[in-house]
Amino acid sequence: MRIRLNIEKHLRADKREFHLDLQLQSDAEVTVLFAPSGSGKTLSLLSIAGLLKPERGLIEINGRILFDSQRRIDLPTRLRRIGLVFQDYALFPHLSVSENIAYARRAGWFPHRRGAANLIGDLLDTFALGEFADSYPQQLSGGQRQRVALARALAAQPELLLLDEPFAALDAPLRARMRVELAALRARFDIPMIVITHDPDDIAALGGQVIQLDAGKVVGT
Template identity: 55%
Template sequence: MIIQVQIRKQLQADDRSFQLDIDFTSDSKRIVLFGPSGAGKSLTLLAIAGLLAPDQGLIRINQRALYDHEQGINLPPQQRNVAYLFQDYALFPHLTVAQNIAFGLQAGWLNPRKANNHPAVQKWLKLFELNTTAKSYPHQLSGGQRQRVALARALVLEPDILLLDEPFSALDPALRDRMRKELSTLQQQLDVPMLVITHDPADVTVLGEAVFEVRDGRIAAANRGS
C-alpha cells in the first residue's frame, strides 16, 4: 500500500485561526501520526475519510485519487473504501453486536436473524471471539469487547485502509496495554493497512512502523518505528 497525503486547510473559529499543511507519503502498513492534542492529527484523519474537505492538495491510496483539488476529485466517504474507527467507537446502542457488525452491508442484514447468520458477520464474530455476545447490546459489553465490535464493523467491508482515532484513550491503563498488543497482532494477521493517530508514546512503540510527528498543523519529523 502507498498512501500520499498533501493537503492544506485554513480553519477559522471566532478570533482563532489554524492552518493545516500536511505532507507525507508512506508505503508502510503501520503508520502513526503522533503529536499533542490540537496539532491537526484528527483533522488529517477526517480529510482522508472524506469528512473534511481540504482547500487544496491531494489524497491518494495505491494511486487511486480520493481527493485531488486540481483534477476536481473529491470522492464522498462511502466511495473511498476507507474505514474510520472513532475514538468513542460510535456503536449503535439499539443494535446488537451482530447488527452493529452487519451495518453497512446490503439492505436487510440488520434483521437480527439475518445479521447473526451472515457469513461475513460470522467470520468476524469468530475472529474477534465475540460469538457469545452476538445478541448483546453495547451497554452490556466491556470496553475491550466494544472496541472489538467497532473494529469488526470497520473491517467487514474489507477497506483499503483502517483509520484509528486515539483508539485506546477511553480504556483503563491495564486494558489499554492489552488491547494495544491485541491490535498489533490482529493487524499482522489480517495484513490490513492502518493509520493510527495518538499522543501516547506507548502506541508509537507498539504500532508505529512509519511515524510522523505532527505539530502546529505540519509534519515536524518522520522516522521508522518498531
C-alpha cells in the same frame, strides 16, 4: 501501501483559527501520526476518509486518487474503501453487536465463504464476540466496544484502516492488552493502518513509520 497527502484546510470557530497544512508520504504498512492534542491528527484522518473536504491539495492511496482539488476529484466516503474507527467508537446504541457489524457489511472479505451472515459470524468469532451478538453497546466493556468497532470497520472490506486514538478511552492494563490484539489483527488481516496517538507506548507496540505533527504541520519523521 503508499500514502501521499498534500492538503490544506483553514478552520475558524469563535475567535480561534487553525490551519492544516499537511504534506507527508509513507510506504509503511503501519503509519503512526504522533502529536499532542490539537495538532490536526483527527482532521487528517477525516480528510482521508472523506468526512472533511480540504480547500486544496491531493490525497492518493496506492496510486488511487481520492481527492485532487486541481482536477476536481473528490470521491465520496462510500467509494474510498477506507475503514475508520473513532476514539469513542461511535457505535449505534439502538443496534445489537451483530447489527452494528452488519451495518457496514459487504460480502466477500472471506472469499471462501458465502453470504453476509457467514461474514458476520466470522467476524464475531474473530473478535471473540459471539456470546455478545445480541447485546447492546451500553452492556459491553470498553475493550469489547472497541472490538465491535473494529469488526464493523472490517466488515466493509477496507483497503486501509484509520484508527483515531484507539486506546485513549481504556485503562492502562486494557490498553496494553489491546495493543497486542491490534498488532495481531493487522498481521492476520494484512491490512495497512494509519493510527493517531499522543502516547509513546502505542508507537513502541505498533511500530511502523512515525510522523510527528505540530500545529497542523509535519515536524519530524
